[in-house]
Amino acid sequence: DIQVTQSPSSLSASVGDRVTITCRASQNIATYLNWYQQKVGEAPRLLIYSSSILQRGVASRFRGSGSGTDFTLTITSLRPEDFATYFCQQSYTSPLLSFGGGTKVEI
Amino acid sequence: QVTLRESSPALVKPTQTLTLTCTFSGFSLNATGMSLSWIRQPPGKALEWVALIDWDDEKSYSTSLKTRLSISKDTSKNQVTLSMTNVDPMDTATYYCARTRGGFLDFWGQGTQVTVSS
Numbered sequence: 563d564i565q566v567t568q569s570p571s572s573l574s575a576s577v578g579d580r581v582t583i584t585c586r587a588s589q590n591i592a593t594y595l596n597w598y599q600q601k602v603g604e605a606p607r608l609l610i611y612s613s614s615i616l617q618r619g620v621a622s623r624f625r626g627s628g629s630g631t632d633f634t635l636t637i638t639s640l641r642p643e644d645f646a647t648y649f650c651q652q653s654y655t656s657p658l659l660s661f662g663g664g665t666k667v668e669i
Numbered sequence: 670q671v672t673l674r675e676s677s678p679a680l681v682k683p684t685q686t687l688t689l690t691c692t693f694s695g696f697s698l699n700a701t702g703m704s705l706s707w708i709r710q711p712p713g714k715a716l717e718w719v720a721l722i723d724w725d726d727e728k729s730y731s732t733s734l735k736t737r738l739s740i741s742k743d744t745s746k747n748q749v750t751l752s753m754t755n756v757d758p759m760d761t762a763t764y765y766c767a768r769t770r771g772g773f774l775d776f777w778g779q780g781t782q783v784t785v786s787s
Contacts, residue, residue, distance in 0.1 A: 563732060594772060596772070596774075598716075598774075604779075605765055605777040605778065605779055605780055606716065606765075606774070606777055607777070608773060608774060608775050611771070611773040611775075612771075612773075617775065649715065649716055651716075651718075651773070651774070653771070653773060654772075656771075656772035657704065657721045657723065657727070657769075657772075658718075658729055658731075658732070659706065659718040659721070659769075659772065660718060661708075661715055661716040661717065661718060662715070663715045664715045664716075
């Protein structure tokens, strides 16, 4: 199975900060990496798929990059509504999927 | 408008079989390339992908859970059902269903909370 490791597990940031979250796969997964945002008490929401493609309706301050084993989600200027937990998910082994452990972004 | 809604018993006893139903609208699970996944999340923990069913009725299961799972679809009712046998308190979680295309999950239900306890 492909393992997906996120870092950090949590971070503290302020409104307006640039925030970077990293996801590392245990083997080459090309660009089969997706990112989700989950707010407390809510279902996850797809932000980015195929490493860098912004899902329709998602703000352009969310940016994804990377290929192979190393991937990054960047929030270019943090807004109050961005405080949430973020998960990456690999789809290289689709239909078998797997998620990272999550990164909690808090004030 | 794509919507999904999960339903299940809130409380299940250990060793029993848990049956979850996902009722969806706004898309067809008969459409080529369309799939539906189940994902679960124990309280305060990460997401775990559980199972998936394809438009052509191909079924896939988590390696760690596959001996206990069965997924099926009823396209006439726009429903997908997941059964999990021999449940344990470790199966306590919120269970989500999500439309799956190209390996990513683009629409999610609100989730259903399941507690396994005697």
